[in-house]
Amino acid sequence: MIEKVYILKAGYCTHPEIITIKGGSFCNCEFPAIFVLIKHKNLGYILFDTGYSKEFFEASEEFPLSLYPKITPVFFKQEESAIAQLNNLGIQAEEIKYIIISHFHGDHISGLSSFSEAKYIYLEKAYNSVKYLQGFRALKAGFLPKLIPIDFVLRSIQLKETNLQSISTEYKPFEIGIDLFEDQSIIIVELPGHAKGQIGVFLKTQEQGLIFLIADASWSSKAFEELKMPHPITNILFDSSQEYKQTLFKIHQLFQNKPNIFILPSHCNQAFKRFQKER
Numbered sequence: 001m002i003e004k005v006y007i008l009k010a011g012y013c014t015h016p017e018i019i020t021i022k023g024g025s026f027c028n029c030e031f032p033a034i035f036v037l038i039k040h041k042n043l044g045y046i047l048f049d050t051g052y053s054k055e056f057f058e059a060s061e062e063f064p065l066s067l068y069p070k071i072t073p074v075f076f077k078q079e080e081s082a083i084a085q086l087n088n089l090g091i092q093a094e095e096i097k098y099i100i101i102s103h104f105h106g107d108h109i110s111g112l113s114s115f116s117e118a119k120y121i122y123l124e125k126a127y128n129s130v131k132y133l134q135g136f137r138a139l140k141a142g143f144l145p146k147l148i149p150i151d152f153v154l155r156s157i158q159l160k161e162t163n164l165q166s167i168s169t170e171y172k173p174f175e176i177g178i179d180l181f182e183d184q185s186i187i188i189v190e191l192p193g194h195a196k197g198q199i200g201v202f203l204k205t206q207e208q209g210l211i212f213l214i215a216d217a218s219w220s221s222k223a224f225e226e227l228k229m230p231h232p233i234t235n236i237l238f239d240s241s242q243e244y245k246q247t248l249f250k251i252h253q254l255f256q257n258k259p260n261i262f263i264l265p266s267h268c269n270q271a272f273k274r275f276q277k278e279r
């Protein structure tokens with residue numbers, strides 16, 4: 001069972017809103033890099049992604065990866081790092097037992113090396129799609145190879161597509177997933193389109209209800225609520241815009257079927273604020 005979920009953010013980037021949603025404004029908006037701390041009753045602390053960290057800047061020093069923070073300017077202070085915020089909550093790095101990685105974009109994995117005891121959980125094909133990328137190909141995939149710790153694979157629990165099984169009908173239209181710890185507390189589902197092998201997570205909590213972390217399957221609550229696609233320019237960044245559309249539609253259906261689920265996109269300031277208020 002999950003005792004508590006903390007929604008936190010480690011830095012943010014800015015870009016024009018219109019890129020993220022059809023009909024959005026041209027002004028530069030802030031997109032927080034949200035990460036999530038999960039306190040599991042029996043297993044202790046688990047992270048979902050990490051947000052930015054100082055390692056992001058070191059990993060993007062050399063050309064052409066140096067273009068990454070130029071395309072999406074990043075704002076980050078050391079006290080905002082995942083590890084600093086956890087320390088503030090009285091949690092030490094070694095207490096983080098698992099880190100679920102939604103996908104391998106730099107703004108989701110920058111803090112991986114801060115947690116030397118953690119096991120990394122992700123879909124095998126997500127890592128396979130980026131692990132040999134360098135230079136411009138890495139840049140296009142939003143991947144900074146230096147963010148991957150040297151013992152990464154050794155500490156990994158790689159989920160395979162064959163692990164996907166039927167899940168409870170309460171998650172419809174999501175029908176297959178992985179019951180991560182076989183206690184129904186964390187259900188992993190694939191959210192294809194934005195990045196290869198991207199995953200989302202259903203969290204069943206005692207007091208905060210059902211929470212669905214959808215990573216970058218939608219950049220804002222508004223986009224899945226009103227079923228609005230991002231600007232076509234994002235097609236060059238996406239793994240598959242067709243699959244993105246299908247995934248967004250499924251989230252939209254879930255939102256309509258079950259209005260009590262809290263659906264959290266990783267870069268939505270409104271959802272971040274609403275969670276702190278409501279849950």
Ligand SMILES: [Zn+2]
Binds near residue numbers: 105194
């Ligand atoms: Zn992403």
